[in-house]
Amino acid sequence: MIVALAGGVGGAKLAHGLYQLVQPHTLAVIVNTADDFNLFGLRISPDADTVMYTLAGVANPATGWGVAGDTWNTLEMLTRYGYEPWFRLGDRDFATHIARSEQLGAGRSLTDVTQTLSGALGVHAQLLPMCDEPVATQVDTPSGQLPFQDYFVRRHHQDPVTGVSFTGIENATMTKAAAAAIERATLIIICPSNPIVSIGPILAVAGYRDALGRSKAPKVAVSPIVGGKALRGPADQMLAGLGHEVSAFGVAQMYRGLIDGLVIDEADADQQARISALGIRVLVTNTVMNDEADRVQLARETVAFGQAQLNAGNQQAGRSQLDITSQRP
Amino acid sequence: MIVALAGGVGGAKLAHGLYQLVQPHTLAVIVNTADDFNLFGLRISPDADTVMYTLAGVANPATGWGVAGDTWNTLEMLTRYGYEPWFRLGDRDFATHIARSEQLGAGRSLTDVTQTLSGALGVHAQLLPMCDEPVATQVDTPSGQLPFQDYFVRRHHQDPVTGVSFTGIENATMTKAAAAAIERATLIIICPSNPIVSIGPILAVAGYRDALGRSKAPKVAVSPIVGGKALRGPADQMLAGLGHEVSAFGVAQMYRGLIDGLVIDEADADQQARISALGIRVLVTNTVMNDEADRVQLARETVAFGQAQLNAGNQQAGRSQLDITSQRP
Numbered sequence: 001m002i003v004a005l006a007g008g009v010g011g012a013k014l015a016h017g018l019y020q021l022v023q024p025h026t027l028a029v030i031v032n033t034a035d036d037f038n039l040f041g042l043r044i045s046p047d048a049d050t051v052m053y054t055l056a057g058v059a060n061p062a063t064g065w066g067v068a069g070d071t072w073n074t075l076e077m078l079t080r081y082g083y084e085p086w087f088r089l090g091d092r093d094f095a096t097h098i099a100r101s102e103q104l105g106a107g108r109s110l111t112d113v114t115q116t117l118s119g120a121l122g123v124h125a126q127l128l129p130m131c132d133e134p135v136a137t138q139v140d141t142p143s144g145q146l147p148f149q150d151y152f153v154r155r156h157h158q159d160p161v162t163g164v165s166f167t168g169i170e171n172a173t174m175t176k177a178a179a180a181a182i183e184r185a186t187l188i189i190i191c192p193s194n195p196i197v198s199i200g201p202i203l204a205v206a207g208y209r210d211a212l213g214r215s216k217a218p219k220v221a222v223s224p225i226v227g228g229k230a231l232r233g234p235a236d237q238m239l240a241g242l243g244h245e246v247s248a249f250g251v252a253q254m255y256r257g258l259i260d261g262l263v264i265d266e267a268d269a270d271q272q273a274r275i276s277a278l279g280i281r282v283l284v285t286n287t288v289m290n291d292e293a294d295r296v297q298l299a300r301e302t303v304a305f306g307q308a309q310l311n312a313g314n315q316q317a318g319r320s321q322l323d324i325t326s327q328r329p
Numbered sequence: 330m331i332v333a334l335a336g337g338v339g340g341a342k343l344a345h346g347l348y349q350l351v352q353p354h355t356l357a358v359i360v361n362t363a364d365d366f367n368l369f370g371l372r373i374s375p376d377a378d379t380v381m382y383t384l385a386g387v388a389n390p391a392t393g394w395g396v397a398g399d400t401w402n403t404l405e406m407l408t409r410y411g412y413e414p415w416f417r418l419g420d421r422d423f424a425t426h427i428a429r430s431e432q433l434g435a436g437r438s439l440t441d442v443t444q445t446l447s448g449a450l451g452v453h454a455q456l457l458p459m460c461d462e463p464v465a466t467q468v469d470t471p472s473g474q475l476p477f478q479d480y481f482v483r484r485h486h487q488d489p490v491t492g493v494s495f496t497g498i499e500n501a502t503m504t505k506a507a508a509a510a511i512e513r514a515t516l517i518i519i520c521p522s523n524p525i526v527s528i529g530p531i532l533a534v535a536g537y538r539d540a541l542g543r544s545k546a547p548k549v550a551v552s553p554i555v556g557g558k559a560l561r562g563p564a565d566q567m568l569a570g571l572g573h574e575v576s577a578f579g580v581a582q583m584y585r586g587l588i589d590g591l592v593i594d595e596a597d598a599d600q601q602a603r604i605s606a607l608g609i610r611v612l613v614t615n616t617v618m619n620d621e622a623d624r625v626q627l628a629r630e631t632v633a634f635g636q637a638q639l640n641a642g643n644q645q646a647g648r649s650q651l652d653i654t655s656q657r658p
Contacts, residue, residue, distance in 0.1 A: 040427050041430050081445075082449055083428065091403045091420040092406040095403045095405075095407045096410075098407065098423075099412070116410075120409055120410045
């Protein structure tokens with residue numbers, strides 16, 4: 001069992017690479033739900049949906065989010081009714097939010113609902129919300145505290161970030177499904193997602209740090225910062241705003257004590273020594289996923305790198321080597 | 330002020346004729362909401378929406394319901410999620426139900442929400458739900474009691490009808506807006522809608538029979554039965570199943586004591602004497618609305634017929650004649 005922690009588009013790409021690389025039922029993706037919010041009376045789970053659509057092969061390749069070839073008639077009509085269309089939802093995408101809201105309203109857990117929806121789209125990996133309780137990321141800016149999607153989408157993440165908090169996190173707990181996946185994990189991968197608002201909330205939910213700490217599986221992360229910039233989204237501005245170094249090394253510092261290894265881009269090869277000095281092994285490779293082949297390639301190298309951590313550990317402990325993945329032919 | 334009582338497609342057509350005939354703000358359409366139901370967690374108001382789309386000029390001319398040129402991607406995706414697409418909702422139509430549900434969820438009344446939505450679509454007549462409380466028509470059949478839309482849409486109104494009841498009707502009251510419209514009415518028109526499940530629920534809501542009885546405005550109905558058949562829908566089977574004569578005369582019997590006049594089709598001219606013998610004046614004309622010109626023509630004749638009732642009454646009472654409508658030039 002490979003367990004991947006993921007946020008939105010970047011995380012979904014690597015998860016998709018893993019999904020194509022290994023037997024799907026041996027992959028569990030634990031996804032951030034602190035970006036979830038209510039819109040038009042519906043419950044939206046942007047990161048879970050991005051991962052679901054991506055693994056299902058129906059994601060819009062141009063945007064990374066939403067459904068390929070979707071139409072916009074529902075949103076257009078809602079605009080006629082006076083709603084502001086700041087958050088773009090296509091007609092097929094609306095069905096996901098309608099179904100989720102209906103099923104949550106009927107008393108089902110977000111984990112159950114996500115399982116049903118992703119299963120219906122033919123996703124055979126486990127797609128696991130980080131928790132079933134509502135958690136809402138708040139971003140502190142000079143203009144005041146903003147709900148995450150207001151900051152991120154409505155205001156195009158242009159505000160300087162001076163703080164981040166997760167409303168409701170104190171009531172959130174790791175789900176049984178996520179705990180079981182981590183317990184069975186032979187490799188844990190932190191996807192190249194925003195360390196503060198995508199991976200951060202997962203690690204802040206009660207249970208995850210302990211479970212990851214207890215797990216004997218190797219833990220490797222892929223840096224979302226390449227050449228001092230986020231490939232996508234505001235991770236770079238957020239790191240800077242919160243006093244972190246905006247670099248692969250900065251990411252290594254944030255994950256120190258949690259990970260055994262970090263995959264960094266060739267553009268950051270010069271940081272290898274600094275990161276190694278933190279006690280974190282480093283793989284330098286191409287981490288920019290421009291196409292599907294890149295996703296599988298990065299997944300393959302990340303898995304091999306993870307196996308190498310285990311083998312290194314085994315050699316130290318005198319244990320036998322394990323082939324931790326059952327790769328597709 | 331002309332007040333029209335209406336159900337779905339047939340009622341919407343005559344309401345549309347009236348809407349084009351008179352100054353829009355002098356028309357109020359009180360619409361049946363006992364067909365309303367929940368689907369996909371959303372609140373659907375089929376009759377109100379049909380009237381709204383028709384008056385707004387965006388109704389699908391092929392079906393009479395739904396939005397012209399609508400697409401079906403949300404429903405298709407919901408089908409992928411395992412929902413049965415027995416009730417056809419287009420993508421633009423979904424926006425109406427999403428907006429209604431969101432606004433009802435925020436605590437607004439159905440009257441308020443309907444006003445907002447129809448206003449946004451440019452409808453300048455008052456579109457008034459019969460009540461703000463939920464009422465649900467139940468149809469008794471040999472297969473058991475069925476919720477109305479199950480009987481009507483899912484099972485294509487093929488079951489014999491042995492009874493009809495309106496769940497929640499005991500808690501429903503005429504709205505203030507409907508009461509005010511009836512108080513100001515100079516003409517009340519019962520549209521050619523199903524007397525049992527469209528007009529019946531309106532008349533069963535506390536307040537309407539009294540208010541209509543108090544009103545000095547002439548009251549005329551248009552028969553939905555032509556040549557012994559309903560032009561559309563199951564009114565004929567329902568009348569038969571509940572022991573009514575399936576004819577314009579049968580409709581006259583049902584509305585006896587409520588209406589001054591009945592508009593019947595040329596096909597039913599031979600029933601004029603029997604209906605007159607009930608104390609109901611009769612106008613014989615073409616009542617089949619195949620195109621928009623037919624709608625306006627029937628509206629014009631129905632209004633003139635209503636005025637004639639008033640004048641006949643005035644002549645009896647020695648009152649002066651009134652021009653009760655301010656018709657568009």
